[in-house]
Amino acid sequence: MKYLNTAWSIALHSLRENYKNRFFGLFVVFAGVLIYASLLAGVMAVDEEARVITDLGLALMELITLVYALLAAAAAITNEIRTKTIYLVFSRPVPRPAYLAGKAAGLYAAFALMLGVMALIHLSLLYFRGFVLPPLYLTAVIFIWCKLLIITSVALFVSLFATSTVSTVAITGILWTLGHFTSEAKFLITKSSGAAALVLKAVAYVIPNFQLFNARDIGAAAPPAAPPGFLAGYLLLWLVVPYLFSLLLFRKKEF
Amino acid sequence: MVGSRENIVSFSGVTKVYRRPGLFRKVLVPALGGLNLELKRGEIAGLLGLNGAGKTTIMKLMTGLLFPDAGTVSVFGLPPSDVASKKRIGFLPELPYFYPYSTAAEALMYYAGLSGLKGPAARARVDAVIEKVGLKPHASKNAAEFSKGMMQRLGVAQAIVHDPELLILDEPVSGLDPLAIHEIRELISQLNGEGKTVFLSSHSISELEKITDRVFILVQGRLANTVARAEWENTQGGLEEIFVRTVK
Numbered sequence: 001m002k003y004l005n006t007a008w009s010i011a012l013h014s015l016r017e018n019y020k021n022r023f024f025g026l027f028v029v030f031a032g033v034l035i036y037a038s039l040l041a042g043v044m045a046v047d048e049e050a051r052v053i054t055d056l057g058l059a060l061m062e063l064i065t066l067v068y069a070l071l072a073a074a075a076a077i078t079n080e081i082r083t084k085t086i087y088l089v090f091s092r093p094v095p096r097p098a099y100l101a102g103k104a105a106g107l108y109a110a111f112a113l114m115l116g117v118m119a120l121i122h123l124s125l126l127y128f129r130g131f132v133l134p135p136l137y138l139t140a141v142i143f144i145w146c147k148l149l150i151i152t153s154v155a156l157f158v159s160l161f162a163t164s165t166v167s168t169v170a171i172t173g174i175l176w177t178l179g180h181f182t183s184e185a186k187f188l189i190t191k192s193s194g195a196a197a198l199v200l201k202a203v204a205y206v207i208p209n210f211q212l213f214n215a216r217d218i219g220a221a222a223p224p225a226a227p228p229g230f231l232a233g234y235l236l237l238w239l240v241v242p243y244l245f246s247l248l249l250f251r252k253k254e255f
Numbered sequence: 256m257v258g259s260r261e262n263i264v265s266f267s268g269v270t271k272v273y274r275r276p277g278l279f280r281k282v283l284v285p286a287l288g289g290l291n292l293e294l295k296r297g298e299i300a301g302l303l304g305l306n307g308a309g310k311t312t313i314m315k316l317m318t319g320l321l322f323p324d325a326g327t328v329s330v331f332g333l334p335p336s337d338v339a340s341k342k343r344i345g346f347l348p349e350l351p352y353f354y355p356y357s358t359a360a361e362a363l364m365y366y367a368g369l370s371g372l373k374g375p376a377a378r379a380r381v382d383a384v385i386e387k388v389g390l391k392p393h394a395s396k397n398a399a400e401f402s403k404g405m406m407q408r409l410g411v412a413q414a415i416v417h418d419p420e421l422l423i424l425d426e427p428v429s430g431l432d433p434l435a436i437h438e439i440r441e442l443i444s445q446l447n448g449e450g451k452t453v454f455l456s457s458h459s460i461s462e463l464e465k466i467t468d469r470v471f472i473l474v475q476g477r478l479a480n481t482v483a484r485a486e487w488e489n490t491q492g493g494l495e496e497i498f499v500r501t502v503k
Contacts (some may be wrong), residue, residue, distance in 0.1 A: 002371070009368040013354075067369035083352045088413055091318035091346035091423075092369045093338035255320045 006094055007102040014106020017101060020111060028114060032062040032121045039125065050131040057122040058215075064142045065114050066176065069148045072110065074168035076103050086255050096250050100243060104156055110146045111116035115141055140215030146235050147213045152177055153242040154208070160249040179210035208238050263421060263452060264294035264317060268326035271312055271476075272441065286312040287476040289326070294454055296423075299447050301463035303457035303498055304473035310456040311349065312476075317454075318346045330421070342371060345419035349426040351410035353398035359409050360394040360472060363416050370417030383406050388412045389438065404435040411442060421448060424455040427501045428462055440466055472501045 003171040018024055038056040045052040080086040087101060119141050123133070155172040178185075183203060189200045212226050212234060228236070271287040277326040289308045293416045294300055302310045315321040316328050319336040333340040353362050360381060367377040385394050388408040393401070398409060407427065414422055427443070443466055447453050457463050463470050464487065472480040480501045 005373070006369060013357075016361070017354055017356050057313060067480050074283075075469050084348060085352055085354060086316075086352075087318075087346065087348045087368060088351065089369060090320055091341065091344065092366065093341040093371060095338060158390065215477075219493075232479065254322060255315070 003095055003098045006098040007105065010089075010094075010099055010102025011105035011109065014103055015074070015109045015113070018106065018110035023068070023071075024110070024114065027064055027068045028117050031060060031118045034060045034064070035118070035122050036125055039129070042129070050126070050134070053126060053129065053131070054134045054137070057125065058140050058144070061115060061122065061141070062147070065111055065118065065144065065148060066151070068114060069111050069152055070155055070169045070172055071165070073107055073152040073163075074159050074165045074172070076107060076156065076159070076170075078159050078165060081148075081255060084255075090255060094143075096253075097247055100156070100250060102245055104148075104239075104243065106152060107152050107156075108145075108149055111152070112145055114242070115145055126137070136215055143213040143215045146231075147210050149235065150208045150210070150238040151179075153239050157242040157246040157249070160246055160253075173192045175207055176210065178237075179208045180208040182207065182211055209234070260295035262293045263296045263331055264454070265291075265329050266290050266292040266313070266316070266326065267328075268327055269316065270325040271309075271316065271321065271325045272324050274293070278402075284306070285314075285476055287323075290476070290478055292478055294452065296452055297447075298422075298468045299443065299452060299453040299455070299466055300468035301470040302473060303463060303470050303494075304456075305458065305502060308473040309476040310473060312459060313405050313424055313461055313473075314346070314348075314423050314454075314456065318344060319495055339415055341419045342417070345414035345417065345422045347410045347414040347422070347424045347427055349429060353401075353406070353409060355399040356397060358395050358397055359390055359401070359412075362398055362409065363412055366413045367416045374419060380418070384416050387415075388442065404431050406431045407431055407439065408434065411439065415446065420451060421454045422451055422455075424453065426457055427455055428457065428459065438464070460493075460495045460498055462501060472496060 035057045038053055038060065041056055042049040042053040077086075080089070090096075119137075123137075126133070151172055154175060155168055158171050159165070159168040162171060185200060185207075186203050189197055189204065192200060212231060258440050259318055260270055269287055270285075270430040273284040273286055274281040275284055276282070290313070292308075292313070302313060305309050310323065316323055317330055317335055319334075319341060322336070328335050330340040335341070354365075357365065358381065363381040363384060364377060372380055385391050388411050390405065390408050393405060398406065401409065407430075411424075411427065414424070422443075428439050431439065438503070440462070443455070445451055447466075455463075455467070469482050470482045470487075471478055472482065480497065482494065487497055490496055
């Protein structure tokens with residue numbers, strides 16, 4: 001219970017530090033401007049205006065929150081170490097697992113808040129244009145958040161051994177990109193043999209499959225949607241495994 | 256007097272070596288070598304040494320921020336990393352830094368929460384501590400707006416917010432103006448009067464002379480001398496003379 005209380009305090013603090021951060025507001029404003037600017041693309045699409053505004057808006061929300069998430073997650077712990085604020089945390093009865101869990105939970109909540117505000121801006125645009133709420137809209141937003149949860153967990157882990165915030169962002173950025181091409185990777189694996197196939201298989205397992213959480217793929221020509229139970233399990237796996245690896249690195253870390 | 260009291264901190268044969276990244280392999284930098292040291296309940300003890308003598312390393316070992324390479328450190332009879340011992344410690348690092356977007360009151364509420372205080376009890380304690388360190392008019396200001404002196408006061412406030420038995424203060428008066436130094440000194444004496452054990456480091460010999468019962472003199476990571484108040488009071492040139500003689 002005390003462990004949960006500590007993690008809760010750290011999560012709330014992490015959330016507050018994020019939404020009070022001026023970059024948080026700037027990212028939301030920037031997203032709002034771009035989402036409203038997507039109106040121009042919608043107008044050019046003529047009959048497909050609703051679809052274009054919806055797709056473009058969701059893509060912008062995902063990309064802008066991703067950039068913020070990578071920067072925030074990469075700096076969340078390293079900044080505390082650099083500024084020595086971590087001294088005031090770990091000189092107190094704070095178990096390291098609770099600290100890591102709290103930091104991650106605070107970031108997850110901050111990204112949910114950011115996505116929520118952006119979604120309201122996006123929906124307001126659709127409303128003003130007279131379009132109805134697109135089907136699967138909420139699912140799409142939740143799936144974007146799920147992808148952010150996974151990449152944030154990975155970024156927190158990478159930040160514990162990377163030499164700088166920039167290298168953490170670069171590594172996780174590459175993983176994010178590769179994670180959207182797992183179908184292609186699987187195709188390449190079936191076409192290759194020997195050592196190359198083994199390497200590709202190994203790589204495929206350590207890269208999260210973000211295509212599973214692409215709402216626009218649901219029911220389309222792309223991969224069929226996985227059952228919700230599988231998605232929940234997959235998400236949990238990608239939250240727990242990087243957390244456990246982070247804990248291994250963090251357990252005996254000195255400050 | 257101090258000699259008869261119970262030991263609450265003990266270092267036994269503690270060695271600490273830092274591993275700094277080098278070109279081809281890690282460079283080993285010895286910080287402490289076979290250190291033996293005891294801190295007694297209710298005393299104000301000081302740490303004195305040249306830069307790099309190992310003062311901050313000792314404090315970090317006591318708070319579980321560092322781990323010894325050899326020997327044992329015990330705080331209240333427990334390893335320093337044990338949460339039960341950390342509950343009874345308040346730590347002020349040298350040049351404390353706070354989250355830029357938190358007000359003084361928010362920062363203290365956060366630290367009170369991490370120390371196990373909750374709800375109205377935490378709020379009451381935060382209010383009392385803010386008053387005690389003289390930050391009441393600035394409680395709703397962001398820490399980023401604070402001067403060095405105010406930051407140091409906030410640092411002291413976070414160290415005492417959970418009413419710890421042992422205060423570990425790393426350079427508590429570093430860079431402060433004379434009035435702020437006087438106020439911090441008064442506060443330390445007051446806290447000691449309330450029964451708290453205080454362990455502080457300082458470059459200012461005169462500061463340590465004024466408030467400590469005992470001073471440990473460190474030379475290159477080793478305890479070179481332990482000086483009691485009576486000893487420096489009976490020495491021509493005081494603590495400074497003893498210090499210079501010890502480090503030369």
